[in-house]
Amino acid sequence: MSGLTDEQQHAWRSLMLATLVLDGALDRQSQRDGGMPHAYYKALVLLYETPGRRLAMGALAAQLRYSLSRLTHAVASMEKSGWLRRSRSTDDRRVQFVQLTDAGIQTVRHVSPLQATEVRARAFSRLTAEQVQQLDAITAAIVQGLDSPTS
Amino acid sequence: MSGLTDEQQHAWRSLMLATLVLDGALDRQSQRDGGMPHAYYKALVLLYETPGRRLAMGALAAQLRYSLSRLTHAVASMEKSGWLRRSRSTDDRRVQFVQLTDAGIQTVRHVSPLQATEVRARAFSRLTAEQVQQLDAITAAIVQGLDSPTS
DNA sequence: GCGGAATACTTGAAGGCTCAACTAAGTTGT
DNA sequence: ACAACTTAGTTGAGCCTTCAAGTATTCCGC
Numbered sequence: 001m002s003g004l005t006d007e008q009q010h011a012w013r014s015l016m017l018a019t020l021v022l023d024g025a026l027d028r029q030s031q032r033d034g035g036m037p038h039a040y041y042k043a044l045v046l047l048y049e050t051p052g053r054r055l056a057m058g059a060l061a062a063q064l065r066y067s068l069s070r071l072t073h074a075v076a077s078m079e080k081s082g083w084l085r086r087s088r089s090t091d092d093r094r095v096q097f098v099q100l101t102d103a104g105i106q107t108v109r110h111v112s113p114l115q116a117t118e119v120r121a122r123a124f125s126r127l128t129a130e131q132v133q134q135l136d137a138i139t140a141a142i143v144q145g146l147d148s149p150t151s
Numbered sequence: 152m153s154g155l156t157d158e159q160q161h162a163w164r165s166l167m168l169a170t171l172v173l174d175g176a177l178d179r180q181s182q183r184d185g186g187m188p189h190a191y192y193k194a195l196v197l198l199y200e201t202p203g204r205r206l207a208m209g210a211l212a213a214q215l216r217y218s219l220s221r222l223t224h225a226v227a228s229m230e231k232s233g234w235l236r237r238s239r240s241t242d243d244r245r246v247q248f249v250q251l252t253d254a255g256i257q258t259v260r261h262v263s264p265l266q267a268t269e270v271r272a273r274a275f276s277r278l279t280a281e282q283v284q285q286l287d288a289i290t291a292a293i294v295q296g297l298d299s300p301t302s
Numbered sequence: 303g304c305g306g307a308a309t310a311c312t313t314g315a316a317g318g319c320t321c322a323a324c325t326a327a328g329t330t331g332t
Numbered sequence: 333a334c335a336a337c338t339t340a341g342t343t344g345a346g347c348c349t350t351c352a353a354g355t356a357t358t359c360c361g362c
Binding site (some may be wrong): 010 | 168
């Protein structure tokens with residue numbers, strides 16, 4: 001309340017509401033079509049797009065902005081489901097590599113277009129091309145200032 | 152991937168990243184300053200702004216876009232913490248009213264300005280006034296089409 | 303090359319969220 | 333007035349995330 005202008009406050013609440021609903025929709029969609037939470041699916045996609053489809057836990061966590069603990073639990077669960085497997089680096093035996101399996105690749109290929117459809121239906125079908133550019137610029141500006149104190 | 156333009160995909164990922172980090176920051180802030188998750192704090196704020204500081208479970212859930220189940224768990228926990236109390240309606244004995252307590256009011260008043268500072272630091276300090284308007288319009292358009300199939 | 307600090311990740315407990323099943327109370331049709 | 337249906341909310345199990353603490357390995361200074 002105090003400290004934000006009316007416009008800021010209204011935009012803030014609208015943003016929180018929009019993301020609450022988007023996240024909910026995406027999570028239900030991931031669960032339905034892929035049998036996993038959306039947060040897990042994002043990890044699979046990142047691996048899928050990585051050359052070799054393999055990353056160390058730390059690198060994966062950093063790119064996803066997940067805590068290492070969260071990722072450890074997630075990877076353990078996804079390994080049980082067969083979408084990926086872990087292997088210790090021989091080079092530095094503290095690091096664990098996470099490798100996407102064939103089953104994981106198939107799952108990404110299956111879920112990906114369904115996800116895109118959902119995102120278009122929920123978000124982009126309602127926005128102009130100009131608004132997409134604006135949204136990109138706005139969110140990029142916010143992401144920019146992460147973990148840097150404040151302006 | 153398929154089905155989204157490059158611009159859409161880039162904006163989408165940026166949005167997911169921005170909201171992931173914003174939610175995380177707000178949650179840590181709510182936990183630190185108010186001793187509760189941000190989702191709980193939002194319920195307190197809504198009650199705070201409601202005349203009489205009292206709402207039925209269903210009305211509260213609808214405005215927050217929470218499931219009734221989620222809200223039941225949340226309210227049970229917040230009642231234990233003393234921020235609100237429940238009372239059955241005598242009019243229709245299925246409905247439960249949720250009333251903010253004095254302790255809840257104090258908590259909202261304490262957390263609110265700290266929250267605003269956090270939001271400004273993380274988000275609005277990086278945006279122009281024009282971008283705030285744009286963000287409002289964009290998120291409003293997304294929220295607009297909720298629970299309506301698709302365009 | 304040894305002791306201490308740093309790095310990379312894991313673990314377990316506690317709490318929040320979802321989903322499906324359930325209870326209780328009001329409404330409707332006949 | 334009674335059965336069937338609907339509405340309002342609760343419950344419990346299971347999974348996900350966080351947080352604090354722990355393990356294992358490597359790096360650094362001397």
